[in-house]
Amino acid sequence: MSVWRQKKLWGKLPPGPTPLPFIGNYLQLNTQQMYNSLMKISERYGPVFTVHLGPRRIVVLCGHEAVKEALVDQAEEFSGRGEQATFDSLFKGYGVAFSNGERAKQLRRFSITTLRDFGVGKRGIEERIQEEAGFLIEALRGTRGAFIDPTFFLSRTVSNVISSIVFGDRFDYEDEEFLSLLRMMLGSFQFTATSMGQLYEMFPSVTKHLPGPQQQALKELQGLEEFIAKKVDQNQRTLDPNSPRDFIDSFLIRMQEEQNNPNTEFHMKNLVLTTLTLFSAGTETVSTTLRYGFLLLMKHPEVEAKVHEEIDRVVGTNRQPKFEDKAKMPYTEAVIHEIQRFGEMIPMVEACRVTKDTKFREFLL
Structure with a gap:
């Protein structure tokens, strides 16, 4: 039957x-x-x-x-x-991005609410972005026009916006631990798009036992998890339940509130892996899109010239752009949408x- x-x-x-x-x-x-x-x-x-x-x-x-x-x-x-074999080896169904059912619903609801509490989608996040853009401009000025690889210039800036929400503070651009984290994120992200990455997706039960780049990718994910666990430990030791400083604090407070609930989804494993998801997802996709966007503008200088003209006309050169400018900049907005359409970072999306x-x-x- x-x-x-x-x-x-x-x-x-x-x-x-x-x-x-x-x-x-x-x-x-x-x-x-x-x-x-x-x-x-x-x-x-x-x-x-x-x-x-x-x-x-x-x-x-x-x-x-x-x-x-x-x-x-x-x-x-x-x-x-x-399933997504590369990430499943670490997440194993925990955290906001790789969970299902009731766990996924609870973690998603909590994450969205908490991120909004810390300014995402509001004026607060705009101010963080403007501040970080200022640091990026200074870093670029410091190159004095030399040829550069923009990869980590952009990822440091983007990562610091989400870091200020998740960890309550930004990283210094020369912080070696920060640069190491960005390399680990980029490495594990890029591995999934390689030939070996696709082979690992198809045959994880075999390839996880073999030497090769998959071992380095898994090691990088492990390194990211260890960093988050260390940050959580620091927050735990200095936690004030009446005054949450960041996303980690808010999750720890919720854990205390639900400590007598045997079926709670607010426990250490979900905290570490949800934080890791927000930190990495809020860094790699946005910075890669920006990098790809600059490449496309270099290939289409006539489009770049029109964007430049609109920025100069609406924003000028004496202040930073702000959200209200968007309504007056239809061409720039259309170009941003076209970059996202044309340069889709994850064409096969998450399964x-x-x-x-x-x-x-x-x-x-």
Whole structure:
């Protein structure tokens, strides 16, 4: 009966290339250009198709219409988190980004509320961004026009905005520990896009035991977790329950409030891994987008000239830009949106999981 039922369900999955035992569709995929490989498969099978990444069966949605139908029109059914082997090795279903069910709901609700309390989406965050932009300008002036790699100039600035909320303070740009953290974040982030990173995603049970760059990526994630744990310990020793200084303090206070609840999700593991998520997600994606944006402007100087003209006309040269300027700068805003569209940092996004048997178009997921 169970075999028949499985075959019946399989028959309702979207079409896709025939897999081989264990390796799945590995031979049909270019792990160095996974995105292009999947787009090529979609040309044959349409915008919704099934592919086997090693032994894992994945349904791929390509294009705006299919993604909107799933993630907007059927948001609840598609709200579960799928596997991501590189990060799962550390997170193991804990923290705000890699959890499911009630844990994910509670942590998400708490994180959004607490971030808003500390100014995210309000005037407070704008002032932090303006202050940090000032430090970036000074650092760039200090190069005296020399050729530079902007990677860590941008990531230090972006990271300090979220650091001031999560840790209650910014880092000095020359702080060696800070630079080490940024390198670890960049390294683990970039690994997932490499050929070996994709191979690790398909066959983690085998590749985690082999030497290779995956071991360095896992070590970097471990180093980030240890740094956060150290920060949490410092906060614990100086905590004033009546006066939270940052996100960590707020979580620690909630932990105290729920210490008699045996089913609480507010415990040390979720604190460390949620903080790590906010710190890394608030650093790497934004700084990489900025870096890519500057590259695109260099390749399209006529667009850069128009942005420059609008900035000079609306903001001028004697003050910093502010949120109110946005309404008067339609061209600059359009360019920012186009950079985000054209230079999508994570084209395959974080894997989603359906929370129950779900009918999608004519298929059953």
